[in-house]
Amino acid sequence: MTPAASAVDLQPEHPILRLEGVAMTFGGLRALSRVDLDVQPGERLAVLGPNGAGKTTLFNVITGDLAPTSGTIQVLGIDCTHLPSRLRPRLGVARTYQKTRLFPGLTVSDNLYLAQTGKLGRHLSLWRSGADERLRTRAAEMAARVWLGSEIDTVVGDLSHGQQRQLEIGVALVTEPQLVMLDEPASGLSRGERERLVQLLEGLPLETTVLLIEHDMEVALRVADRVVVLSEGRLVAEGTPDEIRNDRVVHDVYLGDHHDRTGSGNGREADLDG
Numbered sequence: 235m236t237p238a239a240s241a242v243d244l245q246p247e248h249p250i251l252r253l254e255g256v257a258m259t260f261g262g263l264r265a266l267s268r269v270d271l272d273v274q275p276g277e278r279l280a281v282l283g284p285n286g287a288g289k290t291t292l293f294n295v296i297t298g299d300l301a302p303t304s305g306t307i308q309v310l311g312i313d314c315t316h317l318p319s320r321l322r323p324r325l326g327v328a329r330t331y332q333k334t335r336l337f338p339g340l341t342v343s344d345n346l347y348l349a350q351t352g353k354l355g356r357h358l359s360l361w362r363s364g365a366d367e368r369l370r371t372r373a374a375e376m377a378a379r380v381w382l383g384s385e386i387d388t389v390v391g392d393l394s395h396g397q398q399r400q401l402e403i404g405v406a407l408v409t410e411p412q413l414v415m416l417d418e419p420a421s422g423l424s425r426g427e428r429e430r431l432v433q434l435l436e437g438l439p440l441e442t443t444v445l446l447i448e449h450d451m452e453v454a455l456r457v458a459d460r461v462v463v464l465s466e467g468r469l470v471a472e473g474t475p476d477e478i479r480n481d482r483v484v485h486d487v488y489l490g491d492h493h494d495r496t497g498s499g500n501g502r503e504a505d506l507d508g
């Protein structure tokens with residue numbers, strides 16, 4: 235066990251996630267500006283904001299895919315600002331990506347299997363070991379939970395787009411993360427698939443903390459119990475789903491001058507008012 239992992243067990247009183255003064259610049263572009271954020275264990279937090287607001291960048295600095303320019307990130311009280319992303323699963327952090335990162339030439343089972351070996355710190359390998367059967371059983375259970383039970387031996391490249399999104403969530407959840415971060419999980423899903431996604435997220439264990447980036451307001455506001463809104467790299471609003479629905483700033487961010495400059499046509503007006 236790593237020192238970080240043993241410290242997790244000793245410090246349950248901390249927020250699961252604490253960001254202090256987190257900033258990220260790309261050359262001259264300030265993608266995040268002094269973001270402070272605490273997330274408590276079991277919270278379901280939606281991160282909203284227009285295109286380019288910095289939502290994915292926020293995820294990337296939390297997961298260590300990017301090192302922030304300044305500020306600190308703690309998971310359960312442990313400063314992991316500079317901890318490499320490959321070690322984050324051992325802290326109980328898992329995520330999905332806006333663009334799928336599955337292994338397209340492998341089966342559903344293989345993808346769910348490899349996700350578990352990755353968390354155990356093993357090299358990615360389909361080589362059969364003593365633990366193999368247990369991990370394969372867990373893979374099959376998770377496939378069923380994301381409605382892919384009958385596709386367990388299907389090669390990922392043969393799945394529909396929606397099924398691949400479901401599998402991606404399964405890959406994140408199969409490691410039993412304490413904190414799961416989903417970047418636009420509903421994008422590209424049909425209405426029926428979105429409904430199943432909401433049910434899946436609502437059915438997660440109460441202690442699982444969820445961070446959700448989602449442009450589909452209905453999905454975001456149904457799943458979340460707290461919402462933060464990013465605009466131009468700053469947190470500009472925070473509240474319950476009901477408060478956010480009625481927030482002037484949120485309407486300005488989505489529907490005002492700023493939004494006109496950064497592109498529209500994604501149906502958010504109807505979503506927010508609906």
Ligand SMILES: Nc1ncnc2c1ncn2[C@@H]1O[C@H](COP(=O)(O)OP(=O)(O)OP(=O)(O)O)[C@@H](O)[C@H]1O
Nearest residue numbers: 260263265283284285286287288289290291292332
């Ligand atoms: N690796 C990078 N290098 C340079 N610029 C980047 C990089 N990643 C993000 N950016 C820029 O940072 C800003 C924030 O991008 P980010 O992807 O975080 O936005 P977002 O809120 O996730 O948007 P979307 O809703 O379109 O996914 C954008 O201007 C983007 O072009």
Ligand SMILES: [Mg+2]
Nearest residue numbers: 289290291332
């Ligand atoms: Mg994004």
